[in-house]
Amino acid sequence: MSKKIYIIDGYNFLYRVFYAIPPFSLKDGTPVNAVFGMAKILLALHREDRPDYLIFTLDSKSKARLELYPEYKGTRDRMPDNLKIQESIIMGMLQIMGIKHLKVDGYEADDIIGTLVTDLGRDKENSIFILSGDKDLYQFIDGNVAIYDTMKHKIYHTAEAREKFAVDPKHIVDYLAICGDASDNIPGIPGFGPKKAESLINEYGTLENIYANIENIPGKTRETLEINREIAFVSKKLATIDTEVPLDNFSLEEHIFASREFLTSEVIAFFTAYDFRSLLPKEHIQTKDFSSLKLQQIPIRGESEINKCLELLKKTKKISLATYGERFALLGGTLYFGGEEIYVFETAAIDMKPFFREILSGEYKIIGYDLKKDLERIEAYLNGSIGEVKTGQMGLF
Numbered sequence: 001m002s003k004k005i006y007i008i009d010g011y012n013f014l015y016r017v018f019y020a021i022p023p024f025s026l027k028d029g030t031p032v033n034a035v036f037g038m039a040k041i042l043l044a045l046h047r048e049d050r051p052d053y054l055i056f057t058l059d060s061k062s063k064a065r066l067e068l069y070p071e072y073k074g075t076r077d078r079m080p081d082n083l084k085i086q087e088s089i090i091m092g093m094l095q096i097m098g099i100k101h102l103k104v105d106g107y108e109a110d111d112i113i114g115t116l117v118t119d120l121g122r123d124k125e126n127s128i129f130i131l132s133g134d135k136d137l138y139q140f141i142d143g144n145v146a147i148y149d150t151m152k153h154k155i156y157h158t159a160e161a162r163e164k165f166a167v168d169p170k171h172i173v174d175y176l177a178i179c180g181d182a183s184d185n186i187p188g189i190p191g192f193g194p195k196k197a198e199s200l201i202n203e204y205g206t207l208e209n210i211y212a213n214i215e216n217i218p219g220k221t222r223e224t225l226e227i228n229r230e231i232a233f234v235s236k237k238l239a240t241i242d243t244e245v246p247l248d249n250f251s252l253e254e255h256i257f258a259s260r261e262f263l264t265s266e267v268i269a270f271f272t273a274y275d276f277r278s279l280l281p282k283e284h285i286q287t288k289d290f291s292s293l294k295l296q297q298i299p300i301r302g303e304s305e306i307n308k309c310l311e312l313l314k315k316t317k318k319i320s321l322a323t324y325g326e327r328f329a330l331l332g333g334t335l336y337f338g339g340e341e342i343y344v345f346e347t348a349a350i351d352m353k354p355f356f357r358e359i360l361s362g363e364y365k366i367i368g369y370d371l372k373k374d375l376e377r378i379e380a381y382l383n384g385s386i387g388e389v390k391t392g393q394m395g396l397f
Helices: 010-020 033-049 063-068 081-096 109-120 135-140 158-165 169-179 194-204 207-212 219-227 229-239 265-273 303-316 353-361 371-383
Strands: 003-009 053-057 126-131 145-149 154-156 296-299 318-326 329-336 341-346 365-367
Touching (some): 010 033, 033 081, 053 109, 063 229, 135 158, 169 207, 207 229, 303 353
């Protein structure tokens, strides 16, 4: 029976989400952009991709690679503080979601992935997708194994990988041995870049065969290869992923994904606690009125309230605005200048034109959910007819 299996490169995923989503925090200052991004992607995978199994792998330091080359990954900065804070939250979220992770001391996530792919890939009915942006994992692309870059929404099979690197996936380790990999601090051969790697591999294949035919390679290229033979083979060992990680207790059935309920009461409670409203089912979204926001609602009924609003506008130089009505018909809205008071108006009850003329004539910061529609309504209201917002006015916002 055919199985769709997703294997996630955990920390690679975590970093990419962290940098892809603009920073934002809870009211207490806790950063949560990576938490939200991870939750959103996992929810989308369950709703849309629906893999039968999802395996989340995590890194440990590779003892073998560090013994071979102590500078391996030595150029990487430590995890940013704002991401470190979120790491434990994400691990807790995975547990709440019922997503188990795989971590083996002394082995990187890439090695765990390589071992899983080698084992699970033997069954050609399995469709395996590696969710990662790491170049070295492209070496596993085969008939039933692909790389899935969720950030770019692109799947790489053999043809796409060759288009990306200009070499076959089976030669990715040779490619990295020659041109190196800055992200892992794999040195490669000094002075040789991707084009040189492409040329040599497409003519000779493996690194071993390149050196076996070195007498046929002319000039400076041959000289550079001869001088850097040792570092070239060290680089290949660094780029070669271990496919024999001890996973004695691994059971695929512990990583069932699509057939499991995802939005459990625990997950909904987590999303609610972290105010991830866009991820919640509609029936679980709590609507708020002004009283729940601890704002005093003040109706605008006469000149005194209008003058007060004008005074606050000129003092704060900003306003949060929301209107309602038809596209070119302003019926009412709310005005907020900060503090504990929010002003509400209905155009049938009060003439708001003096206030709105001041907004459009002054240099004020205006905040709103859909300002284009708000301004269309205001412009039509001021003109007494259907009109369009002028470019100069839109430029204020």
